[in-house]
Amino acid sequence: MNTEFASLLHRSGCLPLYRAEQVREMDRRAIEERGIPGCELMSRAGAALFAVLRECWPEARRVGVLCGAGNNGGDGWVVARLAQAAGLEVTVVSLLEPERLQGEAARAARDAVGAGVRWQPFTGGLPEADVRVDALLGTGLARPVAGPWAEAIGLLNVSGRPVIAVDVPSGVDADTGAIRGAAVRAEVTVSFIGRKFGLYTGAGSECGGERRFDDLGVPSEVSAGLVPHGWLAVPGLVTRWLPRRHRNAHKGDFGHVLVVGGQPGMAGAARLASAAALRTGAGLVSLATHPVHAAIAAAERPELMARGVADAEALAPLLARAGVIALGPGLGQGDWGRPLFEAGLDSGLPLVVDADGLNLLAGAPRRCDRWVLTPHPGEAARLLDRPVAEVQADRHAAVRDLAVRYGGVAVLKGAGTLVSDGETVAVVGRGNPGMGSGGMGDLLTGVIAALRAQGLTATEAALLGAWVHAEAGDRAAAEGGERGLLASDLLPWLRRLVNP
Secondary structure: OOOHHHHHHHHOOOEEEEOHHHHHHHHHHHHHOOOOOHHHHHHHHHHHHHHHHHHHOOOOOEEEEEEOOHHHHHHHHHHHHHHHHOOOEEEEEEOOOHHHOOHHHHHHHHHHHHOOOEEEEOOOOOOOOOEEEEEOOOOOOOOOOOHHHHHHHHHHHHOOOOEEEEOOOOOEOOOOOOEOOOOOOOOEEEEEOOOEHHHHOHHHHHHOOEEEEEOOOOOHHHHOOOOOOEEEOOOOHHHHHOOOOOOOOOHHHHOEEEEEOOOOOOHHHHHHHHHHHHHOOOOEEEEEEOHHHHHHHHHHOOOOEEEEOOOHHHHHHHHHHOOEEEEOOOOOOOOOHHHHHHHHHHOOOOEEEOOHHHHHHHHOOOOOOOEEEOOOHHHHHHHHOOOHHHHHHOHHHHHHHHHHHHOOEEEEOOOOEEEEOOOOEEEEOOOOHHHOOOOHHHHHHHHHHHHHHOOOOHHHHHHHHHHHHHHHHHHHHHHHOOOOOOHHHHHHHHHHHOOO
């Protein structure tokens, strides 16, 4: 393992994620060093995908398979042969004539055609099907998709029929999750041998749909010496990192979070962060907010110690009693917020910095190893002085760059939230579009601060906090739907999730 964080993730049962090149190396080792024939691996891949297809769509009678070149297309031909043998009506649409295929893919196509599978060249249309298999492009995507390939992808996406993708949806960069020109939006993706990082963040997490994995019976030893490109967080982190509390514990054992924010007209953000810190288990939570908001905050949440602070001098006594600072929700960047921001940075305490705290930091960059930074892509773009599109095109690189440039731990929010210490990157494979509403980031700030206050390290608090926050969003959405999901809807779920 290349860092202490990576070792922690490995010991905690997190799942390794790889780049496409690394998985190809694992495939080579399986064939050349473990003696598993390439045709056998292709047969296993096709069988694994067909089994998932039957599981997900047991009533399907017509299967349409779109095949391209290379092993991805070969897997598709195997699926077609198996579907034919199962008595289904199968049609292969191939973007490359079967006789032009090479290696194992050519053999798979010959076997399928020999078994009676019908095929036709792609001429701008797709035959009727109950479910379609995307076997167009695999992990070796070298340039943006264009021409007939892009046309076929577009037809798949508007066909109104479910799509199951082989290994990675065509057009998705397996390393970054970015869309290369055009990409299939699959209901299910079955990935093989090694999990691809790009399926779990950015557009890849959307295009992949439900992600399944099959190691095809390849021994895990084929990954020896390959440093994972990232790690996928697992639910077991909660029980590993949040042990049962001792019966004789008291509030002082669980830390004191100080939330600093809430300029005039922006009271809600700091109050949400404070509520999240309370529901995540901090022993004490104080709120330093503008005097105009203090009374209503205290009345709304009696457990919260709300104090009106007019300036940095008034903040000093609160800093002296706090253990962790959540700095930035609703803070503003003006004459009230800026001095409080500087006082928080000068306190020497662990920090979770969000919202206006990040905007102030972007205006006056500095390094600190005591903080967790929690930007969304727009804030990350300002911190890194690059376009948002560039951040989203390679979220892995962006989150690492944030931690390297600013120190501490960076959390890049969005689809497939990422956490990095500057070397190792972890992925939170939870969350949903309903969480794209005001106040969600403020909750995350409070969650991470509360976990930090309870004794977790910065990396542990950041990753577990992001996972709990995203899972709470999924539970709340399952209960009432994604549209209209409010940040406050997550609060009851936060409490349940930190009490497994």
